Amino acid sequence: MRAVALGGGHGLHATLTALRLLTDDVTAVVTVADDGGSSGRLRRELGLLPPGDLRKALTALAGPQAWAAVFEHRFGGTGALAGHAIGNLVLAGLLEVLGDPVVALAEAARLLGVTGRVLPMSLEPLDIEADVTGLEEDPSTVRRIRGQVAVATTPGRVRRIRLHNAAHRDQPPRACPEAVAAVRDADVVLLGPGSWFTSVLPHLLVPELHDALVRTAATRVVVLNLVPQPGETAGFSPERHLDVLSEHAPRLRIDAVVADADAVSTPDRLRRAAKALGADLLLDTIALGPAGDRHDPDALAECLRRAVGSVRGR
Known part of the structure; x- marks a missing residue:
């Protein structure tokens, strides 16, 4: 089964960890709009793709082994390296030396023993801009805010x-050609879980990637979050996540939606x-666990297996 998962951050990490239990042919397509933390610093200083979400995808596909733990290690202290993950610095070096992000990520995957692939959704850094209400005395006033961190942490309501x-x-974002081909040729494509406005929906706003998602013959599965995210989706019901997805990509059809039963108060x-x-x-x-804010990889893998089987049977 050729599986493609689109997203970023911890949500994509959860999906990839589950997919590794189902198939070795996994491709991660990762957002490249992060402008905070270590990734933001490297992006501003070197003009490179933000490496943090790419690093997380690589270590998810690598599994529990020494190099993956090294990639995730962050420097402490108060010096220039404070807060940087080792994997971010390695990826930054590979991007500068090799020039081509696809080649650099393939080399990092070889170093980590990854059998799948990690691809950026675009070969160039992207910026997120949002229309937000609830930031002024008049709750209907729309303000425009820019930047992944600003959107993810806004106290307003992202529209x-x-x-x-x-x-x-002035130019539309351009998709990574290899990512477009992976979606087009996949057997199953997954969207979510993750930060809805800053990790999941951005994939639908890259024209070539959007068209590939609309046209692919793959089974398209949406995995919903376990809890609303403070800031960008505070107060969102599970069905509101789907409504927002449809508003941003009205041509996109989905074959299956996967959600945790305890996180859905109104199943109908x-x-x-x-x-x-x-x-x-x-x-x-x-x-996973009593907190209920992390996906259980084994349970998610089994649910994805059933989702794909149900759609194919239908």
């Missing part, structure tokens, strides 16, 4: 996002929202 080429704002509403996108709804216990 819509746009994506820009960081260097040429979510089932109707999934059906509006053409999807079956699969509810199961896929959260």
Whole structure:
């Protein structure tokens, strides 16, 4: 099974960890709009793709081994290296020396013993811009805010996002050709979980990637978050996540929606929202531990297996 997972950060890490239990042919397509922390510093100082989400995807596909732990280690202290993950610095060096992000990520994957692939959704850094309400005395006033960190942490309500080429704002974002080909040729494509406006939806705003997602013959599965994210999706119901997805990509049809049963208070509403996108709804216990804020890789893998089998049977 050729599986492609689109996203970023911890959400994509959870999906990739589950997919590794199902197939060795996994491709991660990763957002490149991060402008905070170690990634933001390296992006501003060197003009490179932000490496943090790419690093997380690589270590998820590498599994628990020594080099993966080294890649995730962050320097302490108060000096110039404070806060930088070793993997971010390695990727920054590979990007500078090799020039081609696809080649650099393939070399990092070889170093980590990764059998799948990690690809950026674009070969150039991108910027996120959002329309947000609730930041003024008049709650209906719309303010435009820019930057991944600003959007992810806004105390307002995100209404819509746009994506820009960081260097040429008048040009639409351009997709990584290898990422487009991976989506087009996949057997199953996964969107989510993750930060909805800053990790999941951006993939739908890159024109070539959007068209590939619309046209692919793959089974398209959306994995919903376990809890709303403070800031960008505070107060969102599970079905609201699907509504927002449809608003940003009205041509996209989905085959299956996977959600944790304990995170869905009104299953009938979510089932109707999934059906509006053409999807079956699969509810199961896929959260890990009593906190319920992390996906259980084994349970998620089994649920994904059933989702794909159900769609193919249909």
